[in-house]
Amino acid sequence: MIIKKVNNVQEALTGVKDSMTFMLGGFGLCGIPENSINELVNLNVKDITCISNNAGVDDFGLGLLLKKKQIKKMISSYVGENAEFERQMLSGELEVDLVPQGTLAERCRAAQHGIPAFFTPAGYGTEVAEGKEVRDFNGKPHIMETAFHADFAFIKAWKGDEAGNLIFKGTARNFNPVMCGAAKITVVEVEELVKPGELDPNFVHVPGVFVQRIFEGKNYEKRIEQRTTKEA
Amino acid sequence: MLDKNGIAKRIAQEVKDGYYVNLGIGIPTLVANYVRDDIQVEFQSENGILGMGPFPTEANVDADLINAGKQTITARKGASFFDSAMSFGMIRGQHVDLTILGAMEVAQNGNIANWKIPGKMVKGMGGAMDLVGSAKNIIVAMMHTNRAGQSKLLKECSLPLTGVKCVTKIVTNLAVLEIVDGKFKLLERAPGINIEEIKKATEGDLLIPENVTEMKM
Numbered sequence: 388m389i390i391k392k393v394n395n396v397q398e399a400l401t402g403v404k405d406s407m408t409f410m411l412g413g414f415g416l417c418g419i420p421e422n423s424i425n426e427l428v429n430l431n432v433k434d435i436t437c438i439s440n441n442a443g444v445d446d447f448g449l450g451l452l453l454k455k456k457q458i459k460k461m462i463s464s465y466v467g468e469n470a471e472f473e474r475q476m477l478s479g480e481l482e483v484d485l486v487p488q489g490t491l492a493e494r495c496r497a498a499q500h501g502i503p504a505f506f507t508p509a510g511y512g513t514e515v516a517e518g519k520e521v522r523d524f525n526g527k528p529h530i531m532e533t534a535f536h537a538d539f540a541f542i543k544a545w546k547g548d549e550a551g552n553l554i555f556k557g558t559a560r561n562f563n564p565v566m567c568g569a570a571k572i573t574v575v576e577v578e579e580l581v582k583p584g585e586l587d588p589n590f591v592h593v594p595g596v597f598v599q600r601i602f603e604g605k606n607y608e609k610r611i612e613q614r615t616t617k618e619a
Numbered sequence: 620m621l622d623k624n625g626i627a628k629r630i631a632q633e634v635k636d637g638y639y640v641n642l643g644i645g646i647p648t649l650v651a652n653y654v655r656d657d658i659q660v661e662f663q664s665e666n667g668i669l670g671m672g673p674f675p676t677e678a679n680v681d682a683d684l685i686n687a688g689k690q691t692i693t694a695r696k697g698a699s700f701f702d703s704a705m706s707f708g709m710i711r712g713q714h715v716d717l718t719i720l721g722a723m724e725v726a727q728n729g730n731i732a733n734w735k736i737p738g739k740m741v742k743g744m745g746g747a748m749d750l751v752g753s754a755k756n757i758i759v760a761m762m763h764t765n766r767a768g769q770s771k772l773l774k775e776c777s778l779p780l781t782g783v784k785c786v787t788k789i790v791t792n793l794a795v796l797e798i799v800d801g802k803f804k805l806l807e808r809a810p811g812i813n814i815e816e817i818k819k820a821t822e823g824d825l826l827i828p829e830n831v832t833e834m835k836m
Contacts, residue, residue, distance in 0.1 A: 414666040414667070414685070414687075414689075414703070415666075415685065415689040416682075416689075417666070417682065417683060417685050417689070418683070440703070463743060464743050464744060464745050464746070465742060465743040465744070465745040466741075466742060466743050467742030467743065468689070473741070476741060477738075477741070483741075485741070485743045485744060487744055487746070487747075487748035487749045487752075488665065488703070488707065488744070488745050488746035488748075488749060489665075489703075489704075489706075489707025489710060489711055489746060489748075489749030490748075490749065491703075492702070492703035492704040492706070492707055493704055493707065495704070496704040507711065507749075507752070508711070508752035508753055509711070509748045509749040509752040509753070510748045510752065511752060511782075511783065512730075512780060512782065512783035513748060513779065513780045513781060513782065513783075514735075514779050514780075515744075515748060545683075555700075555702075556683045557668075557681060557683035557684040557694075557700055558664070558666050558667045558668050558683065558684055558685055558686075558700060559682075559683040560667050560700055560701065560702050561666050561667050561702065561703050562702070562703045563702070564702040564704075565702050565703060565704045592702075609682035609683070610682070611680070611682050611685075611691060612685075612689035613685070613688060613689045613690040613691065614680060614691055615674045615690040615691050615692075616674050616675055616676060616677045616680060616691065617673060617674045617675070617676060618676070619676040619677065619678065
């Protein structure tokens with residue numbers, strides 16, 4: 388086996404620099420790499436580009452990096468939960484590239500799988516299609532979308548082993564698996580890190596080959612955006 | 620005239636036995652409350668669950684289990700979880716039978732706008748463009764007019780488009796309409812609403828058949 392374990396978040400983020408492009412897993416605040424985001428705040432890297440479905444909320448997740456103006460450009464599908472984001476975008480301080488959610492996922496998956504581009508019907512006839520090649524397949528127009536390129540992918544999994552094999556929980560899976568191996572270096576934080584052999588290979592969601600560094604995260608807050616309940 | 624729950628209740632009649640259904644945020648989310656319980660239906664949420672169940676009790680809240688509206692939910696027996704690429708593979712690959720979503724504007728050729736008001740509101744399209752770009756059966760749930768009282772059923776959309784020629788049916792607080800030959804064909808009136816009221820609230824071209832029945836609620 389090949390051991391990917393590193394001792395802490397500081398070691399895991401070695402090599403992170405200004406002006407890099409990062410992928411970050413998560414949907415809303417669900418399944419975000421909390422430890423890595425906090426360390427990016429500590430490192431105070433500037434002018435970064437973030438590829439992430441959402442942009443966090445004002446005081447948590449990617450919102451922490453926005454507040455410190457560390458982000459130059461966001462590539463996301465939905466950014467509606469963050470007032471500071473909207474302010475920076477409308478004032479022109481922040482570059483924003485809005486991408487349909489399925490296209491965002493597939494552009495990560497394409498990078499992971501070594502596919503440089505693909506065609507999708509999503510966004511045809513809209514602003515999203517501007518400047519993109521259009522081709523008809525089966526009588527229907529599709530637009531060409533390209534794979535993303537990123538320096539680091541920051542991933543949150545539920546359990547992992549020291550060889551980098553990963554298991555996700557519930558809908559905290561979302562973009563995390565498709566970003567593994569889609570960047571030059573994939574950094575994974577897990578709630579529980581075990582020895583190789585302790586995960587049943589039948590239930591591994593992402594094989595360790597897509598992972599370069601893995602560590603056990605600390606102090607997960609797991610904030611809930613919309614706590615909706617029914618009577619017991 | 621229907622309220623939001625009334626719209627959801629009427630749309631629930633469009634959900635058939637054996638359907639996999641994707642529900643958008645807002646009125647569409649309410650549809651799940653009114654689907655008959657003697658048919659087999661599964662709800663997909665594009666953040667990665669098939670077999671979405673009702674909201675949890677306080678004791679069962681799990682931060683790792685939410686829907687696309689970021690609300691805490693439960694998983695039904697037989698549910699499954701998957702990543703975002705596979706989720707949109709289900710949608711793009713037309714494995715989901717019915718998509719129900721909200722809109723700011725619908726045009727008579729089936730165009731839809733629901734993601735952006737230039738200079739004012741830019742929240743992003745989320746999964747809407749993928750959904751309307753591929754789904755076979757798209758029902759729009761919305762109020763017939765906006766807060767200023769202007770029609771949302773138009774000859775042409777004025778806002779940036781989400782998708783082209785894709786809407787099949789529209790259920791509003793006033794009527795059920797279908798897109799036919801580039802026009803809004805009136806299918807049903809909401810309880811207590813007459814055709815004149817619907818005509819007045821519709822900017823686009825209306826096709827009005829001889830007999831337009833009242834919705835059966």
